[in-house]
Amino acid sequence: MVLLVVLILSLVLCSIAVSVAQIKLPRKYDGFPYSDDEAGEGSIMVEAFLDPLCPDSKDSWSPLKQALHYYSPNVSLIVHPFPLPYHSNSYIASRALHIANKINSSTTFPLLELFFRFQEKYYNDQTLNMTRASIINDITNLAILAVGNSSLLAFKDGFKDPETNTAQIISFKEEEEIPRTRKKDQAIPRILVGLRT
Numbered sequence: 703m704v705l706l707v708v709l710i711l712s713l714v715l716c717s718i719a720v721s722v723a724q725i726k727l728p729r730k731y732d733g734f735p736y737s738d739d740e741a742g743e744g745s746i747m748v749e750a751f752l753d754p755l756c757p758d759s760k761d762s763w764s765p766l767k768q769a770l771h772y773y774s775p776n777v778s779l780i781v782h783p784f785p786l787p788y789h790s791n792s793y794i795a796s797r798a799l800h801i802a803n804k805i806n807s808s809t810t811f812p813l814l815e816l817f818f819r820f821q822e823k824y825y826n827d828q829t830l831n832m833t834r835a836s837i838i839n840d841i842t843n844l845a846i847l848a849v850g851n852s853s854l855l856a857f858k859d860g861f862k863d864p865e866t867n868t869a870q871i872i873s874f875k876e877e878e879e880i881p882r883t884r885k886k887d888q889a890i891p892r893i894l895v896g897l898r899t
């Protein structure tokens with residue numbers, strides 16, 4: 703029996719309505735699983751749409767992790783990086799998460815937490831006089847703290863790799879598509895948390 707329970711929690715973290723053109727379907731399910739544990743039968747999957755540079759996403763992160771640990775192993779978490787258009791540097795930060803994930807997936811969440819910790823540095827006003835190149839450079843230096851200095855060149859190359867760009871476009875697109883096109887195990891009930899209006 704296909705049990706499809708999608709509870710859309712209007713936490714309205716940074717509310718936004720999204721409309722983007724169709725792009726081809728991704729090869730794998732979008733998002734970063736918080737742990738390697740497969741969600742078992744009878745478990746609930748929480749899908750969180752987080753903007754690494756959004757203060758409300760930052761505030762929601764700690765309670766979300768607490769809830770996850772409390773209900774473990776009955777609840778699992780997938781995070782979709784979701785840059786809000788009015789946070790100018792969020793797209794770069796979200797792409798950085800995909801790059802880190804590609805280099806070493808264990809560094810994705812440490813980098814997300816670094817973004818939350820140093821978020822103010824990348825707000826619009828604070829980066830007003832910076833070029834895009836210098837913001838990328840700055841974010842790369844932050845990311846190195848998570849992925850390790852030996853990956854510096856690989857990380858820089860990541861920003862030139864069209865695949866990491868496509869991956870981020872898919873994450874963005876996923877916010878629109880998830881309730882309509884279920885691509886993974888349809889038997890796992892899901893709770894969507896985050897950026898829905």
Ligand SMILES: *[C@@H]1O[C@H](CO)[C@@H](O)[C@H](O)[C@H]1NC(C)=O
Binds near residue numbers: 744773774775776
């Ligand atoms: C997890 O699910 C099992 C089986 O339904 C239940 O016995 C257990 O209490 C649940 N654990 C938590 C922390 O909710």
Ligand SMILES: *[C@@H]1O[C@H](CO)[C@@H](O)[C@H](O)[C@H]1NC(C)=O
Binds near residue numbers: 807808809848
């Ligand atoms: C990936 O990152 C984790 C966490 O920092 C680290 O323990 C592990 O050694 C890294 N793996 C590789 C292949 O570098």
Ligand SMILES: *[C@@H]1O[C@H](CO)[C@@H](O)[C@H](O)[C@H]1NC(C)=O
Binds near residue numbers: 829830
């Ligand atoms: C940006 O440049 C303007 C003009 O030079 C200056 O007034 C402002 O303080 C600068 N802002 C930041 C965040 O450095």
Ligand SMILES: *[C@@H]1O[C@H](CO)[C@@H](O)[C@H](O)[C@H]1NC(C)=O
Binds near residue numbers: 852
């Ligand atoms: C990091 O790596 C670069 C190039 O590999 C090197 O120039 C730099 O000194 C290293 N920095 C640290 C802190 O190890």
